[in-house]
Amino acid sequence: MGLRRPAPGQGPATRYFMSFHYFAGAACRALTARKDGPSLYEVCDPVLAASASGDPHLAKFYKTALGNPALRILLRRAGLPELRDDTKLARLREALVRARDEAEPDWAAVGQPVAELVDSIALDHPKPPPAMFTGSAPPQAQIDGVIRDCAQHLLGSYRKNGFLPTYAAFNLIGDPDFRGRELIMALTGLNARGYKNSSLLFNLARVFIARSPAGAVVNPPWKGIAEPMWEPVQIRHRSAYYDAFFIEALLSYVETGLASAADKTEAERAIADMVDFCVNISREEVEGIDGARFNVITALAPAPHPRFSRYFAQIKQDLGFGVYVPDCDTTACSISAATQAGCTDPIIDQPLLDFYSGYQVRAGINEPRVTVPLNDNIDYEGGVATWIDNLKGERPYGNDLDPTLNLDILEVSFRNLTRWKILETPARLATVHRIIGFQKRLAASGAFANPRSHIYYLPELYSAYFGRCYAAFLALPLAAQALIDPDGDFDFIRHRVLSYVKGELMAAEMNVFDAALALIALGHLGADPRAFAPALNVIVAGLGEGGRRGPFRAYEWNKMKTPTRILVGGPEVTSAFVLMGLAVAKRAMARG
Structure with a gap:
């Protein structure tokens, strides 16, 4: 799911100025979608929801930014089928544990499982349709x-x-130019640990958003x-x-x-x-x-x-x-x-x-x-x-x-x-x-x-x-x-x-x-x-x-x-x- 352009045939009112009906429909589809694999919260709650060990900021950020009730409701049916594989799920949770508990994590290694998931989403820059010719300027x-x-x-x-x-x-869906490679760059090049934590978790969340109907709510x-x-x-x-x-x-x-x-x-x-x-x-x-x-x-x-x-x-x-x-x-x-x-x-x-x-x-x-x-x-x-x-x-x-x-x-x-x-x-x-x-x-x-x-x-x-x-x-x-x-x-x-x-x-x-x-x-x-x-x-x-x-x-x-x-x-x-x-x-x- 990319940065979507309006579908052919949509009128101006529905194309560009998103109405209550658009958001209501998009939210309804997100809330009733068939769940296909573990959700963000099923991945992270065991590691971060009640954690008292390691770096306190990671758990605090998770609860503040990603664990808020509104986002939980929106993403409750957003799952990733590949995480049904117990080995892949365990590897992802292990990376979160390392980010939480290690004094000096190897951020490239920590970020790798998330980077691989980020590379599974497809985002594009806007491509507006051709404009109609305009001959004269207004008075x-x-x-x-x-x-x-x-x-x-x-x-x-x-x-x-x-x-x-x-x-x-x-915009939680993230930037089209920011993929797995760029995530590793950020995790290894940024200095503040809190900024690394937020980059890691935001990018994990954007995978669940972009690959589910929730993306239409977050990114109209x-x-x-x-x-x-x-x-x-x-x-x-x-x-x-x-x-x-x-x-x-x-x-x-x-x-x-x-x-x-x-x-x-x-x-x-x-x-x-x-x-x-x-x-x-x-x-x-x-x-x-x-x-x-x-x-x-x-x-x-x-x-x-x-x-x-x-x-x-x-x-x-x-x-x-x-x-x-x-x-x-x-x-x-x-x-x-x-x-x-x-x-x-x-x-x-x-x-x-x-x-x-x-x-x-x-x-x-x-x-x-x-x-x-x-x-x-x-x-x-x-x-x-x-x-x-x-x-x-x-x-x-x-x-x-x-x-x-x-x-x-x-x-x-x-x-x-x-x-x-x-x-x-x-x-x-x-x-x-x-x-x-x-x-x-x-x-x-x-x-x-x-x-x-x-x-x-x-x-x-x-x-x-x-x-x-x-x-x-x-x-x-x-x-x-x-x-x-x-x-x-x-x-x-x-x-x-x-x-x-x-x-x-x-x-x-x-x-x-x-x-x-x-x-x-x-x-x-x-x-x-x-x-x-x-x-x-x-x-x-x-x-x-x-x-x-x-x-x-x-x-x-x-x-x-x-x-x-x-x-x-x-x-x-x-x-x-x-x-x-x-x-x-x-x-x-x-x-x-």
């Missing part, structure tokens, strides 16, 4: 109206909450590429990474000229508060590879700043997310947003490229820095890894390397080119050149368009972020552009990304979030404004789909592949990206 007045609606949603949410919330949601079909975030369980929280993009969205609203004087004042007040959250509240000191100290931005500030409810704060701890460390992406995006907002805090003066160079992969020298190489189909040379060791030396997630993150490092470097003396400092310029080389190889091979190449994002989001990076590059003087990109690599990548956006993303059915990302890419990369029409029409037609929560629904912005597929987004996130996409399109159309 400018309608586009401006959507911009205002999105801005009012953001400002109203900020007034109501005191911040702009984002949400995390678990959708339109487009970015996954909608299905309710009811979503974890609201705040992060500097999210605030950075909310800052850019409100800045783009002010720049459209559509904001009233009162809205402009309110937006500026929210921007100033979010800049402070990014560069002060979320600031953390770390040590670079050469021992020098730097201030970076942590993904989750200390409590109570992430705004978790007390219930979810405890759940986060129980699931193995007790320690959060800073990361290179949150740092880059936060410093970029603060720079755009005119912040003068000394943190912006740090030449971050000196720090990033210590996390840059050099083939044959520091490749072991990437301990969780889930996207090892790409060449890491020149790329910067994700996670930053804190001062205690903790690295709970091991480390990985994401292409989109590296675009954010380039973008913030272009915005601070003069401040960081990049052209005058050969080592810093060399770091930039090597990241550009990393990106060019992705474009030349076409790997950027393969979802497996990305750790936290989707190819259409990479395309939008490349557009954002390219716009910062074009804002530089021509002489600086020539020194940064003497071989015209950016133009080469631009053509490849435009080809993907126009020839693949927009040639198929899109949802609102896909369309917003397409507009960001097209507008920044200098596409003919007539090419905007399909994305503009998708957005205008989708207005109101969010119901009481906002103009639009919550969609997947970024994701985790471990310990299972965790989506991050929210109605406010969709409004922010739609606002930015329409603002970019509006500027491009005004230029003709």
